[in-house]
Amino acid sequence: MEAFIEALGWITLVLLVVVGLMAGWGASAVTGGRHLPRNLLVGVVTALALPLLLVVAGIGALAASGLLMVLVVAAIGTVIVLVLVELLFD
Numbered sequence: 512m513e514a515f516i517e518a519l520g521w522i523t524l525v526l527l528v529v530v531g532l533m534a535g536w537g538a539s540a541v542t543g544g545r546h547l548p549r550n551l552l553v554g555v556v557t558a559l560a561l562p563l564l565l566v567v568a569g570i571g572a573l574a575a576s577g578l579l580m581v582l583v584v585a586a587i588g589t590v591i592v593l594v595l596v597e598l599l600f601d
Contacts, residue, residue, distance in 0.1 A: 523578055523581060523582075524559070526578070526582055527558045527559050527562070527581075527582070527585050528555055528558065528559065530554075530558045530582055530585050530586050530589065531551075531554035531555035531556070531557060531558030531559065531585070531589055532551055532554060532555060533554075533586075534554040534557075534558065534586060534589040534590055534593060535547075535550035535551035535552070535553060535554030535555065535589075535593065536550070536551065536554075537590075538550040538554070538590075538593040538594075538597065539551075542597060542601075545601075546601075549596075549600075550593060550596075553589075553592060553593055553596050554589050554593060557585075557588060557589040557592045557593070558585040558586070558588075558589045559585075561584065561585050561588040561589065561592075562581050562584065562585055565584065
């Protein structure tokens with residue numbers, strides 16, 4: 512796990528935060544601007560946690576696929592989680 516985090520580096524972590532913020536902002540824009548802080552928080556937490564959870568689940572090829580694949584997987588996962596949060600809490 513430490514090797515995966517070390518391989519990601521700080522730039523990837525910053526890019527994951529940006530992906531999460533963009534997904535959270537987009538979710539708020541789609542829903543009419545409601546729950547912006549919640550969506551931003553869920554977006555960032557999901558974008559940061561999803562690559563780590565996939566490594567724990569045994570999908571280690573994610574890191575080998577490169578930075579773009581990590582960001583794409585984080586973006587798709589974040590959108591899915593934001594849709595679920597919106598359905599459950601609204």
